[in-house]
Amino acid sequence: MSQLDVIVIGLGGAGSSAVAHLASGGAKVLGLEQFPAGHALGSSHGKTRIYRTSYSEGPEYVPLVQRAQVLWNELQRSTSVPIIRKTGGLFLGSPASPLIAGALRSAERWSLQHERLSAADVRERYPQFRVQDQDVAVWDAEAGAVFPENCMAAYAAQATAAGAELHYGEPVVSWAASEGAVDVRTRAGEYRARSLVVTSGSWTPSLFPDLALPLRIERQLVAWFSPSDRTSVRPDRMPVFLWDLGGDREKYGLPDFGDGVKIGSWGGTVIPRPEAADRTVHDSEARTAEEFVREHFVGVDPHPRSWTSCLYTMAPDHHFLLGRHPRFDQVVLVSACSGHGYKFTSVLGEIAARLAHGEDPGFDLAPFDPMRFSKSAGKTPPN
Ligand SMILES: Cc1cc2nc3c(=O)[nH]c(=O)nc-3n(C[C@H](O)[C@H](O)[C@H](O)COP(=O)(O)OP(=O)(O)OC[C@H]3O[C@@H](n4cnc5c(N)ncnc54)[C@H](O)[C@@H]3O)c2cc1C
Incomplete structure (x- = not known):
């Protein structure tokens, strides 16, 4: 290729969006991905992801998720395959749950369409969920699902169509x-560009060894369950959900888009590097999943019908890493990490493109500074 403007490392959720935004804006772009397209070895496979707007992780995410939603809808208009589908979202837990308090804080701060529900309200409106009398819920009217494999393929197609x-x-x-x-060396060749965007997911620490990023990789499992009552778990009847069960146990799930009701998270094993992920499902994990479904759902067969394993890349504060390299302005790091990044990848690609061109990102990225951990520990970035 002739002189490149930007190289993007990693073509998963964030990278596929970045190449599309860059190329559509007229940049000469090369995207490099270690695995075949559509692989299931990173963080972005598994058919569906939840998006939600009453964001319990912090009100600072709301403008980002609102822009992400606009971009998903734009992508949807460019293709006939499913990209985004609104179902509404239900967040369940005790009144003291950080999930409930956080969702309410974001909803109130940004005047989002939401409702507070009692256990009796939930039983009446969503009888699929077997709630306890002390449970409460927040209803997020704008929540729903995105379809990551379709999104990544659509963004990749958009990028190649734009050159x-x-x-x-x-x-x-x-x-x-x-x-x-920036010079990039691969197993096949060497490339030079003006800027570099690194969207390498769970492999990010190995591409920035000198930054000592305190990221922890976890192997996570999700399972699909057959409905015994198909109508009650259809996307027009059942919302996406997050359920705080107390004691650091949280489950999430999505209605039946044709493969059964999807429920995570199981596993949660910390691993030293992505290649160490155990891809088999153990009997004890299957039993835990069965017990959970039996206790908490109505109309869902508790025996998992299929599974997949996936990687979380966890930051210590459970937020993203997003910004310029501390020493090289032309190097941009985008880690949509901490297990809740997919819904944002449309806007993260747009932000990455702006940063790569030296422009204002359009959002306050201070909370996501990749070097915040070493700064708070009083360390200076390495030379
Ligand atoms: C089970 C599970 C459920 C989740 N549920 C949700 C949800 O409901 N909602 C939500 O918003 N988020 C969810 N997430 C989180 C979300 O999926 C991730 O935050 C997001 O997919 C991360 O995207 P990414 O682009 O950073 O990483 P990835 O999509 O993994 O992309 C990184 C890519 O970089 C490539 N790469 C790495 N190193 C190199 C290299 N040296 N050379 C070339 N290529 C390289 C990798 O092969 C990979 O393809 C979930 C995650 C998991 C695992």
């Missing part, structure tokens, strides 16, 4: 920044 080159099965071995340029 981007996407190389799958080409792992990046190293990168080096110099005055006004």
